[in-house]
Amino acid sequence: MAANFWTSSHYKQLLDQEEVDVVQPLDREKGITLEDFKIIKMHMANYIGRLAQSVKVRQRVVATAVAYMRRVYTRKSMTEYDPRLVAPTCLYLASKAEESTVQARLLVFYIRKIYLDERYRYEIKDILEMEMKILEALNYYLVVFHPYRALPQLLQDAGMNDVTQICWGLVNDTYKMDLILIHPPHLIALACIYVASVLKDKESTAWFEELRVEMNVVKNIAMEILDFYDSHKMITEERINASMNKLALRQ
Amino acid sequence: MSEVDHLLSKKVADRYLKREVLGEGTYGVVYKAIDTKTGQTVAIKKIRLGKQKEGVNFTALREIKLLKELKDPNIIELIDAFPHKGNLHLVFEFMETDLEAVIRDRNIVLSLSDIKSYLQMTLKGLAFCHKKWVLHRDMKPNNLLIGSRGQLKLADFGLARIFGSPDRRFTHQVFARWYRAPELLFGAKAYGPAVDVWAAACIFAELLLRRPFLQGNSDIDQLGKIFAAFGTPKPSQWPDIKYLPDYVEYQYVPGQPLRQLFPMASDDALDLLSKMFTYDPKARISALQALEHRYFSSGPPPTEPALLPRPPPKKESLNSKVSDFNIHEGPTVLSPPRKSRRVMPNHEGFEGNEYQLDDAKEGRPAARERTEHVPMPLDFSVFGSRPPTRPTINSADRSHLKRKLDLEFQLPEEEDEE
Numbered sequence: 137m138a139a140n141f142w143t144s145s146h147y148k149q150l151l152d153q154e155e156v157d158v159v160q161p162l163d164r165e166k167g168i169t170l171e172d173f174k175i176i177k178m179h180m181a182n183y184i185g186r187l188a189q190s191v192k193v194r195q196r197v198v199a200t201a202v203a204y205m206r207r208v209y210t211r212k213s214m215t216e217y218d219p220r221l222v223a224p225t226c227l228y229l230a231s232k233a234e235e236s237t238v239q240a241r242l243l244v245f246y247i248r249k250i251y252l253d254e255r256y257r258y259e260i261k262d263i264l265e266m267e268m269k270i271l272e273a274l275n276y277y278l279v280v281f282h283p284y285r286a287l288p289q290l291l292q293d294a295g296m297n298d299v300t301q302i303c304w305g306l307v308n309d310t311y312k313m314d315l316i317l318i319h320p321p322h323l324i325a326l327a328c329i330y331v332a333s334v335l336k337d338k339e340s341t342a343w344f345e346e347l348r349v350e351m352n353v354v355k356n357i358a359m360e361i362l363d364f365y366d367s368h369k370m371i372t373e374e375r376i377n378a379s380m381n382k383l384a385l386r387q
Numbered sequence: 388m389s390e391v392d393h394l395l396s397k398k399v400a401d402r403y404l405k406r407e408v409l410g411e412g413t414y415g416v417v418y419k420a421i422d423t424k425t426g427q428t429v430a431i432k433k434i435r436l437g438k439q440k441e442g443v444n445f446t447a448l449r450e451i452k453l454l455k456e457l458k459d460p461n462i463i464e465l466i467d468a469f470p471h472k473g474n475l476h477l478v479f480e481f482m483e484t485d486l487e488a489v490i491r492d493r494n495i496v497l498s499l500s501d502i503k504s505y506l507q508m509t510l511k512g513l514a515f516c517h518k519k520w521v522l523h524r525d526m527k528p529n530n531l532l533i534g535s536r537g538q539l540k541l542a543d544f545g546l547a548r549i550f551g552s553p554d555r556r557f558t559h560q561v562f563a564r565w566y567r568a569p570e571l572l573f574g575a576k577a578y579g580p581a582v583d584v585w586a587a588a589c590i591f592a593e594l595l596l597r598r599p600f601l602q603g604n605s606d607i608d609q610l611g612k613i614f615a616a617f618g619t620p621k622p623s624q625w626p627d628i629k630y631l632p633d634y635v636e637y638q639y640v641p642g643q644p645l646r647q648l649f650p651m652a653s654d655d656a657l658d659l660l661s662k663m664f665t666y667d668p669k670a671r672i673s674a675l676q677a678l679e680h681r682y683f684s685s686g687p688p689p690t691e692p693a694l695l696p697r698p699p700p701k702k703e704s705l706n707s708k709v710s711d712f713n714i715h716e717g718p719t720v721l722s723p724p725r726k727s728r729r730v731m732p733n734h735e736g737f738e739g740n741e742y743q744l745d746d747a748k749e750g751r752p753a754a755r756e757r758t759e760h761v762p763m764p765l766d767f768s769v770f771g772s773r774p775p776t777r778p779t780i781n782s783a784d785r786s787h788l789k790r791k792l793d794l795e796f797q798l799p800e801e802e803d804e805e
Contacts, residue, residue, distance in 0.1 A: 140518065140519045140520055143519070144456060145455055145456055228442070229448075232442075232443070232445050232448050233448060233452055235449075235548070237441075237445060239441065240440065240441060240442065241440075260440055261440075263442070264436075264440065264442040267442045267443055268442075268443065268470045268473075268475060269470075271443065271451075271468070271470075271475070272469070272470060276451050276455055276468045277455050278448070278451065278452035278455065279452055279453075279455070279456050
C-alpha cells in the first residue's frame with residue numbers, strides 16, 4: 137500500500153456499507169430493490185471487464201473503471217444515468233486517468249460486438265457527453281487505490297507466493313462487490329490472502345497476528361467475499377435480465 | 388459599471404463572473420474571473436474539446452486528477468471545475484506573476500535571502516508532490532507561479548505522473564531541455580523524484596545567475612553543457628550510467644569549481660547546489676533532505692514571502708498604446724519564444740506567428756472562442772528581438788496553459804456583482 141493512501145481523496149471518500157446500499161428514489165419508483173441494484177452493478181462490472189478484454193487494457197484500468205461506476209451510483213440514479221452508458225464511459229475515463237487511453241470509437245465498435253441488444257447501443261457522442269457528467273458526479277476525484285499493488289509484497293512477506301494466482305483472481309472478483317468503496321485496499325488484499333490461505337489450508341495465523349491490522353475487519357471482508365461466492369451461484373442470466381428490465385427502456 | 392466592463396463580465400456557471408481573457412494555451416483559453424461566492428479573483432481555464440472527438444483533453448484530465456489530491460500552500464489550488472456549454476472549465480486561484488518574470492526583471496535585485504526564500508518554497512512544493520508520489524516533470528521558472536502575497540506555487544501539472552509502481556516505464560521526453568536531468572538525457576525510462584530535484588537545482592542556479600544556467604540547444608549539447616560545468620561523470624560517481632538506454636561514452640572534460648561558476652553564493656548554498664546537481668540520481672539529495680540542509684538554517688534567513696521583490700503590477704489601461712509594454716525591460720530580454728507561444732493573446736495579426744507552428748497539432752482554437760476579443764496592450768516586437776531560444780518539450784502531450792502577467796491589464800475598479 138502506498139504510504140499516501142491515508143491522505144488521499146480515496147481514503148476520505150470511503151463509505152459505510154449502509155451508505156452504499158441506498159437505492160436512489162427514482163430507481164425505487166421503478167421497483168428496483170437493493171438486490172436488483174447490486175445485481176445491476178455486478179452485471180456492469182462484468183460488462184466493463186468484457187469490454188476491457190476486447191480493447192486490451194490492464195486490470196488496473198478495469199478496477200478503476202468499476203470503482204468510478206460504483207461511486208457514481210452512490211450519488212446518481214440509474215434512471216438518469218443509464219448503466220449501459222455509464223459502464224463503457226467509466227472504462228473510457230479510467231483508461232485516460234490510468235494513462236492508457238482507449239479511443240471512444242474502439243469502445244463503440246466492441247459494444248456492438250458484445251451486445252446486439254439495441255439498449256446497449258451508444259454512440260461516441262453519447263460517451264463523450266456522459267464523460268463530462270461522470271466527472272461531475274465523481275466530483276473530479278479520479279485517483280483510486282487498488283489491492284493489487286500491495287498484493288505481491290504481502291504474499292512475499294507471508295511466504296505464500298504459491299497462492300498468487302488465486303489471490304489475484306479473488307481480488308478481481310472483489311470488484312463484483314462494493315468493497316472498494318468501503319474498505320482500504322490493503323485490507324481487501326489481506327482478506328483475499330486470508331481466503332486463499334483458508335482455501336489452500338495454509339497456516340497463516342502467525343503471520344496475520346504479527347501484522348498490525350484490525351484482524352476483525354479483515355475477517356469480515358473475507359466473510360463478505362465468501363458470502364458473495366455463495367449467493368453468486370444463484371444469480372442466473374434470467375435474474376440479471378429481470379433486474380435490467382426494471383430500468384426504463386431508452387427513448 | 389462601464390460599458391466595457393459590462394462586455395467583459397459575463398456569468399459562467401452561476402458562480403463566476405467572467406472578466407478579461409488572460410491568454411491562450413495549448414488546451415484552451417484562460418480568463419480572469421470573480422468568484423461571486425467568495426469575492427476572490429480566480430483564473431479559469433476553459434478546456435477545449437479535442438477535434439479528434441476524444442472528449443476531455445487527456446493532459447487536462449491528468450492535471451485535474453493530480454491537483455485534486457495535492458492540496459498544499461506551495462501548489463496551485465484547483466478550486467473548482469464545472470462544465471459549461473459542453474466545455475470543461477477549471478478554476479484556479481489567480482496568480483500575479485511567475486518566477487521567470489522575477490528572474491528576468493532587471494529592476495529587481497534578488498538578495499541571498501530572497502533566493503533562499505524562493506528556493507525553499509519551490510522545494511516545499513516539490514517535497515509535497517514527492518510525498519504524494521507525484522513527479523512534476525516540468526519544473527522550470529515559468530511554472531512556478533507567484534501569488535499576491537508572494538507565495539510561490541508549483542503549477543502546470545499536465546506532465547506530472549504518479550510514480551507509485553516501482554517498475555513503471557515512463558517517457559524520458561519530459562521537462563524543457565535546460566532543466567532535464569542527465570539520466571533523462573541518456574534515455575532513462577525508469578526514473579524518480581530525483582529528476583525534479585535536478586530541475587530545482589537548475590532553477591536555484593538560475594536565481595543566482597539571473598539567466599538560465601545550462602542552455603543546451605540539443606539533447607547532446609545539453610549533456611555537453613552539463614559536463615562542461617561539472618565534468619564528465621566518472622564511473623565511481625555514477626556506477627549505473629552505462630546501463631542507460633542512450634548511454635554513449637563522452638570524452639573526458641574536467642568540470643569547473645562551483646565557486647567559480649557562482650562567485651556570489653555562500654558556501655552552504657554551493658554545498659546544497661552540488662548535492663542537488665549530483666550525477667547519480669540515487670545519490671542525489673531528495674527535496675525533503677534539501678529542505679533540511681543547513682543552507683536553510685544558517686544565515687541569512689529566507690525572506691518573508693510577502694516581502695519578496697516582484698515585478699511591478701502592470702499599469703496599462705485597456706486602450707493604452709500598444710508600445711508601452713516593453714519600455715522598462717532592459718536590453719537582455721530573456722522572455723523565451725516558448726512562453727510567448729504557450730499563451731497566445733487573442734489578437735488579430737498574431738495568428739500567423741511563427742511560434743505557433745509547434746502547437747499546430749493541437750489545432751487552432753475554435754472560431755467561437757475568438758469572439759471574446761479584447762484589446763491587449765501588447766508589444767509584439769518582443770518576439771522579434773531574439774532572446775536565447777528556450778527549448779521545448781518535444782513530447783506529444785504537453786500542457787501549456789498559463790495565466791500570463793504580461794498579458795494582463797488593469798482590473799476595472801468597481802466590481803459589479805450582478
